Structures are given as structure tokens and as C-alpha cells.
Amino acid sequence: MILACVDKLIEDLDSHGYVLSLDLAVPVHLMTKLGRPLLLEGDAGVGKTELAGALARALDTKLIRLQCYEGLDASAAIYEWNYQRQLLEIRLHQSELEAGREHQINLYDERFLLKRPLLQSISEEKPPVLLIDEIDRADEEFEAFLLEVLSEFQVSVPEFGTVTASCRPFVILTSNATRELSDALRRRCLYAFVPFPSPAREARILSKHVPELEEQLRAQIVQLMARLRKMELRKRPGIAEAIDWAEALLCLDVKSLKENEEIVEQTLTCLLKTKEDQLAVNARRMVNSLTA
16 A cells, blocks of 8 residues: 555656655655655755655645755744834834824734744645755754754744644755754654665656657766766766756757767866866766767
8 A cells, every 4th residue: 555655656756857766755755644854865966855846746735945054043944023014014103193093003913924934834724845955054053943843843923922833844854964963853854865866767857857868868978977976076966967968968969979079078067066076077088988
């Protein structure tokens, strides 16, 4: 029964542009059924963030994203007051009083509240997908605060009380492992490591996103991508870079990498995003060694 559910999830995500592996499909399925957050860890560019978007599309629900960064605090993640609207309300109140008319004022009414991702995610009538992106970029203090929110799915707004989720969001956290996350957060979450795709899966991804790509060129791109990722590069190219490169090669009417060594060398800027990585790669040698 669970395999049927997992197969259905894979099919649904595939129809919305995401090629999901079986190893990743099981924890995603359990996340939706158990209501537990799912922590996805892996290199940048392996499709962790895109998975949340594809899941939201498959579930026909809203995607709410909290982008983490150093110095992120609770107010930016939960709520802020709209000070400009509050100021306009004060001016209206003063003008009404000057005109001799009674005017009630409540500066902490919900209409002045700006809901940030965490509060927004527990205020929806239909469970959204809450993406907490790059949690490893936030500091440990915010991580501890987040852990409390994920345990109770409620937040406190001092001016008018506690807001509790009427339905829990589907929570996906991503990490590029730039720092070690706390054991407490890991215990709270389901976990999956997302590797770079296998050649077969990357070929399927390319065929889905760049359908005009001919089979021979697609096979050559996949083979070269696998070799680049085995190198000691500062930033190994991800799936998005592979798609960008495939589209660039199509624009230049390339049919085969072996017949266009110079163009390959010039277009590796789509894949290699630092000077050190570009100098480390001998494009012509890699092309000559292709078997496809």
C-alpha cells in the first residue's frame, strides 16, 4: 500500500516537472502523512528548493518561503507592524477629533499586521508547503526559536495573543551543510540526504526541461556533468547549471560536443562560476574522452 502511495507521489511530481527518486520519495511521503518537518541536506544545486515548489504544485497549495540568512530574527520570520498604515490611522484619528467627530483607534488591529512566512504558514485555511531555505545560514539562536515554533505550530503576538495553526503546514527545511545543525533540530525532523542525480535521472530531467535536446547530445552532457562533479571544484555544477548549458548549446545549434570543442570551452561559463574552477578544467581533454 505504501509503495502505491509513493509511486503516486512520484507520478504527481513528475507531471509537475520534478523527477523524484525513490529514495527521496519515501521521506517526502512520510512528511505529508506524519506531519513532521523534513530536513533535506546536500550540495547546492541538487534540487532541494525545487522539490518544495513541485510539491506545492502537486498538492495544489501555496508555497511559502522563508529564506534564511545570517542575522535573521523572529520579527522578520513571524510578523511586523505596518507602521505607515498605523501613522495614517493616527492622522485620521486626529483630523476626526478636530472636526468634533468621535473616532475609535486601535493601532494593533489585525489589518495593520504584516504576516511574515511563519505566521502566514499557520494562518492558511489549506495546509501550505512551508520552505525554510538554507537553515544553516541562520544563527543558532534563530534555530532554537524555530524549533519551538515547529514543536507547537503556534506563535505569540503580544498585542493580541497566540495564533495556533488550524491546519499544520508541510514543512521542508534545506541545508547546504555550511555549519552543523543542532541535534535537537535533527531529532524533530525526518531526514534525507539529496545527492547529485544519477546519470539516468539527470537524462530524464534534461529531457523534461529541454525536450528539444537530441539523445546523443543529452548523453554527452550527462557524461560530462558526472565527470565535472567528481573533480575537486570550488563549486560543483548543479542541475540548474546543466539545464542552462543544454539550452545554451541548443541556441548555438550544437549537435555534438565532440564536433564543437571550441564552443564547449567557451560555454563552460554556464557551469563553472569561479575563475579557479574554469582554470582547473581542460574542456578539450574532457570532450575528447567522451564515449557517447
